[in-house]
Amino acid sequence: MPGRVLDAEFARQRWLAGASVHSVRVGDHRWTYLEAGQGPLIVLLHGFTGAKENWLPLMRELARTHRVIAPDLPGWGESERRADESYGPSEQVERIAQFLRHFNERPALVVGHSMGGQFLGLLGARHPDLVGPIALMSSAGVRFEENSFGREVMAGRNPFEVRTRAELHRYLGIVFEDPPFVPWPADEAMVRKRRLDVQFEQKVLDSIGRGPEAFTLESEMGRIRAPVLLLWCRDDRVIDVSAAEIFHRGLAQSQTVLFAGCGHMPMMAQPGNVAAALREFIDTHSAEVTPIGSSAQRLAGRG
Template sequence: MRRWRVSWKTVAVLAAVFVCALALWVWRDPMLLVRAEFARQRWSAGLSLHEAEVAGHRWAYVERAARDPAAPTLVMIHGFTGSKENWYPLAERLAGQYRVVIPDLPGWGASERKPGEDYGFDAQNRRVAEFIARVARRPGSPLVLLGHSMGGGIVALTAADRPDLVDRVGLIDAAGVRFRDNVFGEQVLAGHNPFAVRDEASLKRYLDTVFHREEARPVIPWPASRALVDWRRAQAPFEQAVLDRIGRGPEAFLPGQAAGHIEQPTLLLWCAEDRVIDPSALELYGERIPQAVKVRLSDCGHMSIVERPDEVAAAVDYLIRNGVPR
């Protein structure tokens, strides 16, 4: 039998060719690194990608089955400038216990956006209800609807409007009430978008605003950071239009008003260092939802679902097992 001998020199040349090819690929597609990291997180959480046509939009979503077919279904709704990927750390902590369905809201992430459409609180509420009815809800399986930030405001409306679809509710750092003044809120009321990203400096400021713990902040290497800045700059008109509706328009406090009609077992969870939705919102929602379990975490900011996924998972599990209705 003939034996092939490969010298170290040959291995080095092949490795150099591979590295050069990878560098060229990343140069042509700088977001490759970001997508690869999201794919790794999705795989680690056992989630699979899907699409569905619902409420006049193409939805991108991920799903994972539970060991028990009758286990509760968790539907997770992301916030302003967010996407389904924000929930991956939490989904990984809940692996196997519950069925998980996480969509990109219409207009955001990989889901469809249509010119001239309304993507405010109430319009998204109606779309989420239809998504639950057609994609997520299963007979004999309780449905738990979780919302973060803007998604929390949407979830409050859906839970109040459609108790036939939603059995448990989780509002996490949720928008939709007149919380104590902070820099973020003042800028929104003045007509600005505090989340706007125009360059590397504003990207850093954005991450500094939503994250408290340094080690939890995502590392975005160049040239991915350059591509992300370019992409966010292109999103600026859409972001501003949505913020005009949910931040200072007539819908701004609609979720808080609807919260008084939420009768399902509810979780309210905030981080003490949230610089976006001030923690005073926890008590404001609590006044309207007296049956709610209230959880306040320390040493984390607005992205509690990324910074403290273990604690959030424990709180969600408690809601499912011990929550009581009004």
Template sequence: MRSRRRTLKTVALLAAVFVCAMAVWLWRDPLALVHAEFARQRWVAGLSLRQAQVAGHRWVYAVREADQADAPTVVMIHGFTGSKENWYPLAERLRGRYRLLIPDLPGWGDSERIKGQDYGFVAQSERVAAFVDEIAKRPGSDVVLLGHSMGGGIVALTAADRPQSVARVGLFDAAGVRFKDNRFGTEVLAGKNPFSVEDEASLKRYLDTVFHLDAAKPSIPWPASRAVIDWRKQQAQFEQSVLDRIGRSDERFLPGEAAAYIRQPALLLWCRQDAVIDFSAMDLYAAQMPQASKVLLDGCGHMSIVEKPDEVAAAVEYLINKGAPR
């Protein structure tokens, strides 16, 4: 009996120490649970983190070398309010066969943000071109440039302007054309940020807007949800400044116009249930890119790269190996 009591006391003490350690960990980094999950996904995908100074900014990017030195390099560019971590499910499925480079765009994620700088389509496309030339390009190896949402608009401009640097192009749920009216587009044109997060309700609305599949929505339990909300509130001014450039300025449709100058083999991929960039945008891009193949997935929303990573990976594989998916 006495031995059992000692064991219970020991267990209780260890539990208290664990709770205290967790409290200190979360106090030091309120987003620690989110960072831990990202680290787990990065490990599963075989990625590691690196930094580089490119185009006047410090970039943080995830990288995984290919099993063969001459394999193509796949560069993945995230969208508005996104980050490199959005691409981890796709990276997991492409690992080994290609060299993977997944940066946080300047101004976003862990990369540097400089007060007063322009982070719109044109300025970012020039930075991405510099990243491709300085980090991605290797002799005897093609560069495949993929962009999601805002990143798709950036990639369209980069690929049109740098055909010598980009061998193949993938635009996924890409911004930069005047798609069919929806709530998201109407709110952007009205000067709002449909992705703004101020509380639990708006965080849920944000996730419900970008995801169609409940199973794909990230689980953000308290206290991580509180930390995410606080962090997003801090980003509000920056997000509005970017929307002013990509959604309300005279450059908002430049990617669609530049697409006419993309001659490389290309892939256009959308989800039918995309509530952000309506899938009508795919045909608008296709009209400018007759060489591009179109893939319309069903049962997913704006986050095709998270909700349907197997199908997206198959389309990317075919783009790389055959020029375009069937």
């Protein structure tokens, strides 16, 4: 049973990170999330086709000093999906707002990757009371310099679609500069899950990538009052690094950190470097974190 192999690998990664699985009903959905560590709260929001498990290498680093929560966003992974609901930007932003209120603690940092960054940016613009510092990692939501991925999306296709093992390994080659080795039967388990999500993924991509709300963040980002860390890999073939400069110009207060050699998944490819950048950003802005109720740039090398 291929699924057991994948489950065993995730269990191993949870053990290394000291993470446990939790479930809570917030609003109209049941959320499943990972939690590890103690201390000030960090919340991690995954991207399109992603899951809470994407964050486990980074959680292992961050949990040494912080309490870290990484949910499956509603509709994704082990969180609830409802056939009569939409999972586009506006709906998900309101659900994330409810989820953060559930913990009754303004996070020391919220990090959003790709689609999760798009949602987080809109959250910062529309619910500034809920967040202090935020980090947009390889974030969607702006018109970046044209690349193959963007052209495919705008043509109505899903470049991440996976129905076969060959397509899975092609997908990994898009999102990683140095794709991880995923042997059989783990790759077969991943394919079976992704195959079931093909229609859902297409519907979500219609909303976040080419629908009326696809670039709403570009027009709303000026309303974000929180300090923002923009974290990218120079060789990102999904959300081109030019997006970081677009965010930088549109945000009132931002800092950019660029890495080399990690593609679209810096939190998995370089968790140590990413954790160091996030901790430094938190330390710089820790005084701005209160209970709920300028620019610099540097290049980090391959880690």
